[in-house]
Amino acid sequence: MNELIRTVYILHTDGVPILSVDPDSYQAHKTEPFINLFGGLSNVINTLLSELGHSESNAVTINGILVYSLKEPYLFVVHVPDSKYEHFGKILVKQIEYEFHRVYNGTSLDKGPSLDIEQFKPFEVKIKEIHNTLTEIQTTYPEILSFLPSFVPLFRLNEALNMGHDIVSGYPFDTIKFARQLGLFFADEEGLEETIALTLGRYSGSRISRMRYPDEISMSQDNVLELLNEISVTKYDKQNEIFDVVLCPICREKTAETHMCHFFSGFIEGALNNPRISVKEIACKAAGDMSCQFKLQHL
Numbered sequence: 001m002n003e004l005i006r007t008v009y010i011l012h013t014d015g016v017p018i019l020s021v022d023p024d025s026y027q028a029h030k031t032e033p034f035i036n037l038f039g040g041l042s043n044v045i046n047t048l049l050s051e052l053g054h055s056e057s058n059a060v061t062i063n064g065i066l067v068y069s070l071k072e073p074y075l076f077v078v079h080v081p082d083s084k085y086e087h088f089g090k091i092l093v094k095q096i097e098y099e100f101h102r103v104y105n106g107t108s109l110d111k112g113p114s115l116d117i118e119q120f121k122p123f124e125v126k127i128k129e130i131h132n133t134l135t136e137i138q139t140t141y142p143e144i145l146s147f148l149p150s151f152v153p154l155f156r157l158n159e160a161l162n163m164g165h166d167i168v169s170g171y172p173f174d175t176i177k178f179a180r181q182l183g184l185f186f187a188d189e190e191g192l193e194e195t196i197a198l199t200l201g202r203y204s205g206s207r208i209s210r211m212r213y214p215d216e217i218s219m220s221q222d223n224v225l226e227l228l229n230e231i232s233v234t235k236y237d238k239q240n241e242i243f244d245v246v247l248c249p250i251c252r253e254k255t256a257e258t259h260m261c262h263f264f265s266g267f268i269e270g271a272l273n274n275p276r277i278s279v280k281e282i283a284c285k286a287a288g289d290m291s292c293q294f295k296l297q298h299l
Contacts (some may be wrong), residue, residue: 201266
């Protein structure tokens, strides 16, 4: 039995069951048990529908935890055993929601009781593929799920992670090679490149700083400065709380209209590991500035 996910459900908001899939099974659950289960949970489902007026996922406790998300006219539910797997479930349910609407874009989705649910049967395979990819990412990159935003295209993230660099153990050389290649990999997807660069920067910064300074409860700016100086000549302005990367390897020999060193912003933020501090790039050599500068912002 799958220890992370028990079952994935997709329902029409009119109450029509669409799919019920055990990600570890090669067969979907039969429709009759599916209807019986949700008949027994009808009060819970009605509660979910009444509470959901937004796209963010939430959870309620009943025989485990139901993590759910609504994107009209469908309700997506992931059943996890307990709170330990709730975050995994929240990421999974948003990925399933995204892929479902991407795959069936243009299909008439609002027919309610008259809906032909057979057209959605092939999506069972996609659910299992999403689940397996997310499990693989979590296994290969411990803790990475805690750094993901509410949504990032999973398969594109996985492709980036499989570019062949060990961004943690290979610091600094593999980490910087990876950060430089992200810009090329997402050349036509600027917004997505920024999201993934920030995410993986935070992840690698957090992991690397804790590996280098295992006895430190919280990282100081001096600790982060030492890490950055392994990459390039870096100065720190304590009064203005600005890290100044003099020769930035991420944007070296590149030009850009806007700041582009998102990975470093995430890296510094992750290394500091302080939820009350965010990092913003305020100058970028690729955009014509003298150097790349990253300012700490207190939330």
